[in-house]
Amino acid sequence: MTPSPRWLTILLCAALSGCLDDVGLDDDDTTNPDDDEGETDVGGVDGLEATLTHDFGTITLAPFEEIENCVQWTLDNDAPLYVQEVTLSNFGYFHHSNWFVVPEDLYPGEDGFFDCSSRGFTELAAAGAGTVLFAQSTQSFEEHQRTVDGAVIKIPARHKVVAGTHLLNVGPGEVESQLFMSLSLIHPKLVELVLTPFRLSYLDLDIPANAESRFTGQCDGFGARYEAATGGPMDMVLHYVLPHYHYLGNYFSLEFIGEGFDGPVYEHDGFNGGANGLTFDPPLDLSTVDGLRYTCGYDNWRDVNVGWGVGDQEMCVMLGLAESSVMMDITVTGGTQAVGQSEDGVLEFEAPCGMLVIAKNPAQGMPSYTELSGDLYVPSSGDPEIPPVPECVDHDPSVAPTLEPSLSNVAGVVFQQSCTFNACHGSSAQAAGLDLQAPDLHAELFDHEIIGNVGATLVEPGDPESSWLYRILADCEPQGGSGSHMPLNAPVLLDDTSIALVREWIAAGALDD
Structure with a gap:
């Protein structure tokens, strides 16, 4: 799509000198009752709230495959939609x-799903042509x-949802996943502002090997630069933030x-594969802000420096939603x-930040x-038949594993994929004291003392039903609902063949191979 001359003018003015008023951009234009020409006749659904849910389908990853692709959902909306909440769920990877x-x-x-490059998709172009809808925590x-x-978040008429995704299978077996999105819509009369x-x-990351380090972007004059770009006062109000880095x-x-302001307004320690977004309630008034700082920290236990990128590289990103x-x-x-x-021995790095300012899309009124x-x-x-979050179903014990039930396969297919790669039970985190990357994994499993279910045995050779490891993987509500299944934060269990691999390894005596 080629931007219109008016839109190009807005982009250039915002980026260079902040001449928004010169192009006639006025948020109040769309609320004029005398300016209804071309409006879509909305209606047909009673009430003030509704939910729209979509299943994007199944995607398959080969062993050790890593892909970056795109996915889209055509909404076929003849009128704008006003989104109060976005829910995203998936089956992993x-x-x-x-x-x-x-x-x-x-x-x-x-x-x-489609190849991003085949359609010329880039994130910056997508944001400029429409707006940002959502970002997923790592x-x-x-x-x-x-x-x-x-x-x-406003979805204008005849707009669609599109995303850039990064999928990763770190195990030796083929895996499948599904992706679901739910949009909670509200009536336009309930809308107070469009974010x-x-x-x-x-981007300038060079994370030292065998060390902990932190990188800080120092944005002096942030308030003044905002005022220069908009031609008005610093009137930004912060509503939501979400950080992103890798393992x-x-x-x-x-x-x-x-x-x-005194100290961080957002601070997050660790990495658990959970949802790390923060909604400010009440929203944060930034009218007195002069500058900002943002910091990413890393524990690089590897023997090589790590830079910006995908795969075994790192990132430092934060999405924000604001009144602006x-x-x-x-x-x-x-x-x-x-x-x-x-x-504490953490190496500290800093650099000045640059700031590109782009006018808010006129369709976002x-x-x-x-x-x-x-x-x-x-x-x-x-x-309509899809719930916002898939319902958890207990493991089917009649399913057989597709690989030999050995400890090495359990470690590669289950532990590496779903327990250590999320940094919950890896050597650097050891949630609940369990290290599933231990050099002697067999001894770690047999010697581990369970915290969440005192008296239970993690692995009982020959008896999966009495093994807590199997129970927290196979039951949606282990301990009759007082415990949480694993992986933590997952809406559903792992696939049946992966759980079957653990079950049959324990049933065969839980041997060390």
């Missing part, structure tokens, strides 16, 4: 994904992005410099300097008079 809404004639092709299975009531995305990133990441913080008249891409692309070492006076509009593009 989705390392991360970034979601956008774009005009439906952009990136043409069938719905479902390796999370289930995630809810909900902002305060009335603060919404605008921004992004923070640190070496162990820290993220966001800090604003200005009157009334402009989109911002704030990044560090160079100039990193070593600045010292903390008392407030609801029109026609929308406000009509019924809640819900397109028919959802899957």
Whole structure:
């Protein structure tokens, strides 16, 4: 899609000098009751709230396969949709994904998974053509992005959902996964503001080997740069943030410099494969902010330095949603300097950040008079029989494993994929004291003292039903509902063949191969 001359003017003005008023961009234009020409007649659904859910289908990964592809969902919406909450769930192997809404004639092709390059998809272009919808925490299975009531993400008429995804199978067997998204919609009359995305990133990573380190982007003059770009006061209000790093990441913080701010407004330690987004309620007024700092921390236990990238490389990114008249891409692309070492021995690096400002898409205005006076509009593009989050079903013990039930296969297919790669039970984390990367894994399993179910045995040779390891993998509600199945945060169990591999290894005597 070629941008219109007016849209190009808006982009250039915002990026260079902040001349938004010169192109006639006015958020109030769409609420004029005398300006209804071309409006879609909404209606047909009673009430003020509705849910739209979609199943993107199944994707298969070969052993040790890593892919970056795209996926889309055509909404067929003849009127705008106002999204209060986004829910994403999957059956595993989705390392991360970034979601956008774009005009439906952009990136043409069938719905479902596709090669991003075949349709010319890039994340920055997608954000500029539409807006950001959602971002997935690293390796999370289930995630809810909900902002305060009335603060919404707008999907304009005839727009579709598209995402860039990163999938990773670190095991020796073929695996399948499914992906689901649910949009919680509200009536236009409940909309108080339409949120605008921004992004923070640190590209100039050179993470030292065999050390803990932190990299800080220093954005001096952030408030002044915002005012120069918009031609108005610093009126940004922060609603939501979500960090992203990979399995070496162990820290993220966001800090604003200005009157009334003292210390980080967001701080996260560790990496657990969970949902790490934060909704500010009440939203955070940034009108007194002069600068900002964001920091990513890493524990690089490897023997080589690690840079920016996918696979065994790292990232440092934060998505934000704010009340703002402009989109911002704030990044560090160079100039990193070593600045010292903390008392705990953490190496510290800093660099100045750059800031690209892009005008908020004109289609991201407030609801029109026609929308406000009509019924809640819900397109028919959802899957009505699909719940927002898949229902957990206990393991089927009649299923047989597809690999030999050996400890090495259990470690490769189950532990490496779903227990250690999320850094929960790896050597660097050891949640509940269990290290599934221990040099003597067999001894670790047999010597481990269970914390969550005192008196239980982790592995009882020849008896899967009496083995806590099997029970927390095979039962949706182990301990009759007082415990949590594993992997932690997963809406459903692992696939039946993986659980069967553990079951049959224990049944055969839980031998050390």
